[in-house]
Amino acid sequence: MTNPQTRPDLPHATGGRRIRWDEVPGEVRSAIGRLLGSEVVGAVSQPGGFSEGVAARLRLADGGRAFVKAASSLVAPGVAGFHRREIEISARLPSGVPAPRLLDAYDDGVWVALVFEEIDGALPAQPWRRDEFDRVLAATVDLARVLTPSPIDATKLGPPRLGGWHALAGEDGGGKPGGEGGIGELGALAGGGGADGPAQWVAGHLDELIMLEREAAATLTGETLLHGDLYPFNLMLTPERVFVVDWPHAWVGPAYCDVLTLLSSASLSGLDPQPYVKEHPLTRGLDPEPINVFLAMHAGFLLRLAATAGTAADRHLVDMAAALGGASLRWLRQRLRAIPTSSRQMSG
Template sequence: MSDSDPPASGVRVPWSEVHPAVREAVGEFLGGSVAEAVTQTSGFSPAAAVRLRTAGGRRAFVKAVGPEPNADSVRIYRSEAEIAAALPASVPAPRLLTSFEIEGWVTLVFEDIDGHHPAMPWRRDELDRVLGAVERMSAALTPAPIAAPPITERYAAAFHGWRDLLTDDTTGLDPWALRHLAALAELESGWAGAAAGDTLVHTDLRADNVLLTADRVYVVDWPWACVGVAWLDRACLLPSVGMQGGPPPHELLPDPDPAVTAVVAALAGYLVRQGRRPDPPGLPTVRAFQRAQGVVAVEWLKRRTGWA
């Protein structure tokens, strides 16, 4: 990761700007007035993400989002609340203490984890810890211990990037991708069968969704959880690892299985297509981050296909 790489952060809502009824309800749940509120800057959501301490010393991590500026965030937080409440204790995720909706705001209150995100650029020792935790998590979540949609349903519209680009303006598209666009669209079309499985997968793993403590690796932010193939989370993580100074994806997932190639094609098509779209309301940094991941994913795909 260089100084020019886009950060995994957006525009957070300060605790003081959260709806007063939400702040009051959080204080009541925690049993005391909030004495300290420290905003956490990582992540793209235009919401409050705050580590709180009450006057009595109780701590919690609170996420809260209102209908403005991005109404989709409300739906995403509802999904996260549902998934987080159902996750078994064996999952290395912070426990959801409560969630509620007031005045159009969705609020989630989690246990506060005194941890840190992996260093950027990636350090190999921390990367190995995270990859090991992902492997253990995938094994523990097979078969899926909770009800969640299949990945073919969750990502049916998203993993359509190369096929969308067949009819989009392709100005500025990577020359290799433009030359092979029809073949990439065909390769991508096989992703659903390749990604099917019986593992509960996170599907949005990045460094900003990981917390490290002295002895544990926690995976946070589960709104996109679904059921798919066990190696999917590793595959989803690797484009961001490569663009944030870590090893290239082909070194970390060398499996030559054509199913992996089909999923990599879908990931690359998604990142490239999304990176060409306008910024969503309230998320001014997410497209740059997707574009940077897309560059890494396309290089990975070039290597996997061997196409000149």
């Protein structure tokens, strides 16, 4: 899908704070073995995703296998909270959802662990291979069908991880370029500075971005359970199926949102997402406005996350958030140049 000689630099798709299985306290490891009914005799850490903790394939004394992810509430309270939410979501996913089956869970108040069936598959290649990308795009249609209407009440889920322009404007003292931790950070984060760089463009269009953000509550409505984090590092491919893993950020909304998330991230492989949005069954025929609203919200969340992360944050996570947010912002800029709306004339 992109020339290997001119392929873009892709950020690391695995967090920098993973720990090994043998670094988990012995009593926790033993308890997980008891849940599985057999002693754990081998573990191999796995790439993909940014959970701070362990993510490993386990081999059991009785020949069985499983996958475990675990985190400490003392070391990574946010991740432990996400694990607790994922336990609730994974336990409620219908059997027809192409997701690993939750076998059991462990929570002693400090350590939280989820134990899943092992999927004998691999992450998709990055940059994307065309055949794998087409498989995943096709799978999103079946995923939306199975999850509409949502099998989980929206009140049991967290809010969508979207939006950030209003907050960035406040953190930047009114959206002036150059503010520390706010809009002024975007030049470095989202692809360079200069007169036509992201920071200058955002500063000149901040009111419009905030307006798009305010329209989200009325625009991004639907009854589909969305994954909310549909990136290549949350996919597992087998010869027969596409599995979607890591569900803590699920929310209920329009079926097309996961497709837009995937398409915007695929632009990091050199892909133009616009032709796909015109052809995909979940986005074909959509008015421009809801797509623009989602892209604005998506970019705002990710770029605010990157701009305000601080020096103690996992730099792999910050780099990925900046890259994904920058990709969504670039696509939005291109759309607003080519498809101006009747209510706001925005030029790039």
